[in-house]
Structure formats: structure tokens, C-alpha cells
Amino acid sequence: MANFLIERTVPLPLDEAWRRITRWQRHGDAVPLTVVRxxxxxxxxEGTFVVARSxxxxxxxxxxxxxxxxQPPRDGAxxxxxxxxxxxxxxxWAELEVRPGPGGRARVVWREEIRVRFVPSAFDAVVRRSSRYVFGRALNRLLRQA
Structure with missing residues (x-):
């Protein structure tokens, strides 16, 4: 399995950063060749399914x-x-976290553990690097667009 971590600090309130990264259909706009429903x-x-077709x-x-x-952010938590x-x-699995950052900014953390069936573990480093690149760009795009 390949694990990766992406962190961004953005000049947004916590609830706005949360809204931007959890509007699931927009992930399809940010990840190439992907549609999300x-x-x-x-x-x-809890129990909602987010299905990305790539x-x-x-x-x-x-x-x-x-x-x-x-657990959406509430009262600065x-x-x-x-x-x-x-x-x-x-x-x-993937975890998306929004927490208070320096100077009243939001700190966004994307953690993921990913395994692609039929891809040998010898390729974990390639999966890690490519996933970090693709999802890092997607996170940047999601956070930039209101």
C-alpha cells in the first residue's frame, strides 16, 4: 500500500475550506478523466457513498x-x-481534515492509503508519487475555486 500526505494552509475560514473540499462532484472537475456522483x-x-468513475x-x-x-468543523474546532x-x-482509505492554522488561516490535510489491485507492491513508490501529484493538484484547484 502507498501512503501519502498533502498539506495546505489557505486564507479561508474553516467552514469555507471544508465546503470547498467536500463538494464531491467538483473532485471530478479537478481529477483528469473522472466523474463523481x-x-x-x-x-x-456517515453512510454516504462517493463514487469516482475514472x-x-x-x-x-x-x-x-x-x-x-x-465531522464538519464547528466553532473553530x-x-x-x-x-x-x-x-x-x-x-x-482517505481522510480530509480542516483545522485552525497560523494567523487565522485554515490548515487542510489530505491523508491517504491507496492500493491498486493487480499492481504489485514493488510499484508502491510510483503509486505514491503519482497519487501525491494528481491529488495535490486537485486539492489546489478545489481550494482556489469558490
Missing amino acids: VEPAGPTR GVGVLAFDDPMEVTVW TGLCRLEKRGRVVLG
Whole structure:
């Protein structure tokens, strides 16, 4: 399994940073060749499934993720969302955290453990680097756009 960590400090209130990183369909706009849907539709809560469909044609696959922790930031406290990957191709988990940062800014932390089925563990370093790159760019884009 490949583990990675991405951190950003942004000049946003905690609740706005949280809103930007948990509008799930926007993740599809930020990750190449990906469309995201939420099941069931409506507000996110524990038990919500976020399904990212990535690829093209017959090479596309679903990456279903179940929200197992949903704690939006309240009264200046840290917010945390944990997604457990439940798919056939991509396994692991992701955590999105928003906490108070220096100077009234928001500190956003994206932690992920990812394993791609049929990809040998000898390629974990490649998966780690490519995931950090793709999701780092996605996080930057999500945080920039209101």
C-alpha cells in the first residue's frame, strides 16, 4: 500500500475550506478523466457513498468510497471526513481534515492509503508519487475555486 500526505494552509475560514473540499462532484472537475456522483443524493453524512468513475471507455472503473466519519468543523474546532474505499480496483482509505492554522488561516490535510489491485507492491513508490501529484493538484484547484 502507498501512503501519502498533502498539506495546505489557505486564507479561508474553516467552514469555507471544508465546503470547498467536500463538494464531491467538483473532485471530478479537478481529477483528469473522472466523474463523481454521490449516493444517495443530498447532504453528506456517515453512510454516504462517493463514487469516482475514472478512465475512458472499457478502461474505466468505479472507485466507490463510503463516508465512515463525517465531522464538519464547528466553532473553530477541527473537521474530519474519512472515506473507506470499497471498490474492486482501488482499496484503502482517505481522510480530509480542516483545522485552525497560523494567523487565522485554515490548515487542510489530505491523508491517504491507496492500493491498486493487480499492481504489485514493488510499484508502491510510483503509486505514491503519482497519487501525491494528481491529488495535490486537485486539492489546489478545489481550494482556489469558490
